[in-house]
Amino acid sequence: MAGLKVGRIQGRMQPLSDEKWFEYPVHVHAHHTDYAGVVWHGTYVAWLEEARVECLRSVGVEYADWVAGGCELPVVELSIRYHRFLQMGKSAVVRTRMRKMTGIRLHWEYQVQSLDGQETYITAQVTLVAVDRQSGKVLRRLPAEIKDTLAKLPAS
Amino acid sequence: MAGLKVGRIQGRMQPLSDEKWFEYPVHVHAHHTDYAGVVWHGTYVAWLEEARVECLRSVGVEYADWVAGGCELPVVELSIRYHRFLQMGKSAVVRTRMRKMTGIRLHWEYQVQSLDGQETYITAQVTLVAVDRQSGKVLRRLPAEIKDTLAKLPAS
Amino acid sequence: MAGLKVGRIQGRMQPLSDEKWFEYPVHVHAHHTDYAGVVWHGTYVAWLEEARVECLRSVGVEYADWVAGGCELPVVELSIRYHRFLQMGKSAVVRTRMRKMTGIRLHWEYQVQSLDGQETYITAQVTLVAVDRQSGKVLRRLPAEIKDTLAKLPAS
C-alpha cells in the first residue's frame, strides 16, 4: 500500500533545518501494525511518550524519579495529524521538543519522519500538567528542580 | 488518587439530554492502566475505535466487510482532552456520534463518561477519510453504500 | 488468509459439553490485529485477563477491591497454544475456568473459540499467585475472603 496523501496537509510543515529537536528512533514491528500492514494510529501515542521520556533522560532525568518524588506529568491534551502510512519493517525517527511552558502546563510538539527527513508520517502536540501524586490535584507551580531540568532541554 | 481537575475545561461540556449518541460500555482492566492506577492516556484511542466500529455494527455494517470490499477509513486527525482520571475496576461508557461528513472526511465526536453521566473522563474528535485499499489513495467520493449506511447513524 | 492448521494440535481438545466454563465474548477490532489481518498473538493475553476478571465479577467480586485491600494476583506462568488465526471483524468467545488451587497458586485454563464452538483459536493456561501489595512478597495462604469467593466459581 502506498502512502496516504491528504491534499495540502503536508504543505503546512515548516523547514526545520535551524531548529533543535530530540530524535528518538523507532522500528515498526508486527505488534505496532494493524490489518493494513501499517502502524496502527494509536501506536504513535506510545512512541510520543517514549520520545518525551527519553528526551528527559538525555538531560539526566528519569521521569520515574519525579513520580517517586510525588510529581506526575499526565497528558491533558493530545492531538495528532496523520500524513502518511508507515509500513511494517520500516525505521523512522520521532522528533520532539518542548515548545513552551505556561505555568504548570508543558507544551510538546512532535514529528515522526523517515530517517532521511523526506517523509513525515505524523505531526503531534501533547500538553502535560504537573500533578501532585498524593492528592491527584494540579500543582500551583512547577517544582524548582523540574523547572530547572526542563530549561536544559533543546530550545525551540 | 482523586480526579484530575483542570480548571474550566469541564465547564465547556454542553448539556446532552436532547441529543442522540451511540453508547459503548467499557470496564477498566489492569492492562488498560499505567503505574498511576488509572487508564493510560493511549488506551482511550482503542476504545474510540471500538465504539466507532460498534456504532456501525448497530446499523448492520461490519467495518471489516468495507475493508474486504476495498474501502478503508483510516484516521487522519485525532484530538483528545483529558478531564478526569478513570481508575482500575471502574465501568464507563464511550458515547459517540458522527457529527458530519464533508466530502470524503467523516467527523466523529466522543465523550467517555461515568455510567450516571455525572463525570466526564475525556472528550475527543476523530476524523476519518475514505481510502482505496489497493492504491492507498484518498477516494474522490464516498462509495454509495457507505454513504447510505452513514446516513442511518444517530443524527447529531 | 485461511486458518492455520498445525497437524494434530486441535485433536487434543476434549469434548466440553458437560463442563462449566465462564464465557466472555470478544470482537476483533483493528487494534487487535497485525499486518496479517488476524489477531496479533499478544492480544490474547489482554483477553485472558479480561475474561478472568469478568469471571470474578460474575460472582460479585471486583478484582480492584482485592488490590485496594492489599492482595494482588499477578501472573507467574502463562502458556498459549495457537491453533487457528482469528480474523478482523469476527466475534469469538473466551471460555475460562479456574481448574484448581494449590496453596496460593491459582490455575486457570482457557479456550478462545468461535461462537458456535466449532473452531478453537487458542488454548491457554495461566497461573496466578497471591502477593501482598505492600511488600511484594508471596502470601503464605490465601485470604479467607478470596478463598471463599473462588469456591463460588464454576467448578471444573
Added chain:
Amino acid sequence: MAGLKVGRIQGRMQPLSDEKWFEYPVHVHAHHTDYAGVVWHGTYVAWLEEARVECLRSVGVEYADWVAGGCELPVVELSIRYHRFLQMGKSAVVRTRMRKMTGIRLHWEYQVQSLDGQETYITAQVTLVAVDRQSGKVLRRLPAEIKDTLAKLPAS
C-alpha cells in the same frame, strides 16, 4: 514494591557465561506498566517479538521482506515464567537465541534480565512455524534462503 520471589523458580536458571545470546535493550515506560507500577505481564510478548526480529536484522534480514516474499512465521506456542517484577524507569535486556529447528518449527528461548545480569525478570519460550502467506497453510519445508539465514544466528 519489592521483587516477586517465587520459591525455587529462579534457582533453575543455568549459568550462561559460555553461551551466545542476542541482546536487545529495553526501558520501562508508563505505557508498559500497569496499576502496580511494574511491567504488565502481556507487555513482554511485544518485547520478545521485537528482540526476535532485531536478532534477525543483526544478520542482515528484515522479517517484513520475508512476509513480502510470501513466508510468515506466526507464533504457535508461547510460554512465559515470571520471576521478578520489573519497575517503571528501569532498563533491562531481552536475551534471545534460536535453540533449534525441527522441520518448519523454530524454537526460540528468552531471558529478560537486569543490565548486570544479576536479576531475571522472566524466562520464555516461543515456537514459530513457517506459513505460506497466500494460503495460510504450514509449509512443508523452510525456504532455503530462510534456512540459510537462520543458520547464521548465534549458536546455542
